[in-house]
Amino acid sequence: xxxxxxxxxxxxxxxxxxxxxxxxxxxxxxxxxxxxxxxxxxxxxxxxxxxxxxxxxxxxxxxxxxxxxxxxxxxxxxxxxxxxxxxxxxxxxxxxxxxxxxxxxxxxxxxxxxxxxxxxxxxxxxxxxxxxxxxxxxxxxxxxxxxxxxxxxxxxxxxxxxxxxxxxxxxxxxxxxxxxxxxxxxxxxxxxxxxxxxxxxxxxxxxxxxxxxxxxxxxxxxxxxxxxxxxxxxxxxxxxxxxxxxxxxxxxxxxxxxxxxxxxxxxxxxxxxxxxxxxxxxxxxxxxxxxxxxxxxxxxxxxxxxxxxxxxxxxxxxxxxxxxxxxxxxx
Numbered sequence: 001x002x003x004x005x006x007x008x009x010x011x012x013x014x015x016x017x018x019x020x021x022x023x024x025x026x027x028x029x030x031x032x033x034x035x036x037x038x039x040x041x042x043x044x045x046x047x048x049x050x051x052x053x054x055x056x057x058x059x060x061x062x063x064x065x066x067x068x069x070x071x072x073x074x075x076x077x078x079x080x081x082x083x084x085x086x087x088x089x090x091x092x093x094x095x096x097x098x099x100x101x102x103x104x105x106x107x108x109x110x111x112x113x114x115x116x117x118x119x120x121x122x123x124x125x126x127x128x129x130x131x132x133x134x135x136x137x138x139x140x141x142x143x144x145x146x147x148x149x150x151x152x153x154x155x156x157x158x159x160x161x162x163x164x165x166x167x168x169x170x171x172x173x174x175x176x177x178x179x180x181x182x183x184x185x186x187x188x189x190x191x192x193x194x195x196x197x198x199x200x201x202x203x204x205x206x207x208x209x210x211x212x213x214x215x216x217x218x219x220x221x222x223x224x225x226x227x228x229x230x231x232x233x234x235x236x237x238x239x240x241x242x243x244x245x246x247x248x249x250x251x252x253x254x255x256x257x258x259x260x261x262x263x264x265x266x267x268x269x270x271x272x273x274x275x276x277x278x279x280x281x282x283x284x285x286x287x288x289x290x291x292x293x294x295x296x297x298x299x300x301x302x303x304x305x306x307x308x309x310x311x312x313x314x315x316x317x318x319x320x321x322x323x324x325x326x327x328x329x330x331x
Contacts, residue, residue, distance in 0.1 A: 006040035007178060007210050008064065013037045013073035015059050019284065032283045033059045034070070035234040036308065041178070046204065046211040048225030048242065050218055050257065054283065055231040057214045061180040064212065065097045066090060077178070095125055095174035102183040104163035107170070108155040114141075114166055115151040122173050140169040143206075144199060161192035168199065178210040185220055197223050219261050222246060230254045233291040234283055235308045240319040250313060250326035252276075252296050290322065298325060 015034040018027045034056040041047045049057045062068045064075060066082055075082045077093055085093075101107045108117055118137045122128035128136045138148045144165040155163055164184060171179055181200065185193040201224055203209060215221040221228060222242050229239040230253065238251040249255045256274045276295045290306045293299050303325070310320040313330045321327065 005043060007043040007078060008041045008212075009074070009076045010040070010060070010064070011038045011074040011076075013060065013063065013075065014071045015056070015063060015068070016071045029284055032234050034063075037073075037231075037234075037236055038310070039229055039236060039239060041210055041212060043177075043210055044204070044208050045227065046213050046225045048221035048228040049212060049214045049231060050216065050221045050228060051231035052216065056234045056283075057231050058182050061099065061182045061212060061214055064178075064180055065099045066094075067099075095127070096177040097180070098171035098174060098176040098178075099180045099182060100164075100167055100171050100184045102187055104160065104167040104187075105155060107167050108163060110155050113152055113154050117155075117166070118151070118170055118173050121170070125174060127173070127175060136173070140173055141166075143172065143203070144169045145195075160188055161196065164188065164196055165199065168196075168203070172203070172207075176209070178212070181211055181213045183214055183216065186216055193220060200224050217261065218246070218257050230257065233281070235291055235322065236310060237292060237308075237323070238319075238321045239310065244319055248319070250319070250330070251292070251321050251323045252298055253292050292323075300325075 013034055014036060016030040016032055019029040019031060020026065021028045037056075037060060039047065049060065051057050059068070063070050064082075070083060073083070077097065080089060080093060082090070115134070115137055118140055119128065119133040122136055123130065123133060137151050141148055141150055146162065146165050146169070150158070150166070155166070158166065185196050188196060197220060200211065200213075204211065211224065213221055213224050218228070225242050227239065228242050228245045229236045230245075230251065231237070232253050238245070238249070238254045245254065246258060249258045252274055253276075256276055259274060274297060276297065281294055289308070290296070290303050291308055293303050296303070306322075306324045308322050310322055311327060313319040313321055313327060
């Protein structure tokens with residue numbers, strides 16, 4: 001694909017989970033986990049997806065690798081519509097789309113040693129043979145900074161950081177083009193987080209990988225991302241280049257996230273950050289207009305009539321937001 005061509009395009013994606021109750025388990029409502037989400041990722045780049053727990057970011061990751069099927073919307077990988085693709089079409093791109101999970105122990109079969117975990121997928125998909133598998137496993141372990149001797153051991157014999165390196169090697173074993181990283185460092189110590197983030201960056205430069213990097217905090221996501229999308233209650237409420245988002249966060253929720261990033265320099269610390277109202281509301285009872293309205297400290301009566309549509313901050317800008325107040329202030 002040519003430079004600046006999106007390798008992945010998501011348009012108006014919706015994922016609604018039914019709520020069942022009563023003696024007959026009838027559907028009494030729906031959890032709007034993802035509501036009308038659109039974004040694209042250019043080949044060889046990283047889009048960071050950040051937001052609090054329950055906002056729907058991990059759900060989006062599962063849709064992309066087809067662990068789940070969406071309620072509606074479009075997911076196109078290199079022009080192929082994944083939501084309606086046949087089993088044969090999905091089989092052809094299945095190896096291209098891989099996922100690295102938060103819990104590395106759960107993603108590695110505890111009954112298999114590392115050689116089996118890494119070699120079995122390659123042999124099944126015809127990317128290695130019995131005779132070449134050992135050399136391929138050695139190569140993968142070297143790529144993620146693990147010794148060759150690791151292949152004879154089991155997942156429980158490694159630390160959390162080492163297991164995450166092996167999980168990354170497992171994703172790389174199928175020669176993927178796009179990897180969904182679902183909070184891959186949030187369960188690790190801070191010093192180990194930095195090592196894993198550096199590993200992701202070096203692998204991207206070496207292999208030309210494309211990432212969707214999902215996380216809670218802006219600090220880690222910003223370190224590996226060229227562009228960042230901020231999610232709240234099932235919707236993307238702001239998306240911009242990483243440097244621009246930190247320099248000029250315009251949505252009140254994004255500003256609150258930026259205020260939460262620790263600042264090491266006491267001279268620039270302050271107590272004038274945004275204070276949000278109440279707690280996050282349920283995705284079952286999400287408001288029709290602005291999702292952030294019940295918590296926004298700047299909300300006015302006019303905000304009741306705004307929709308959750310992403311629009312450029314000003315004409316020609318690639319900084320998009322759902323906050324109409326911020327849009328007015330920029331123009």
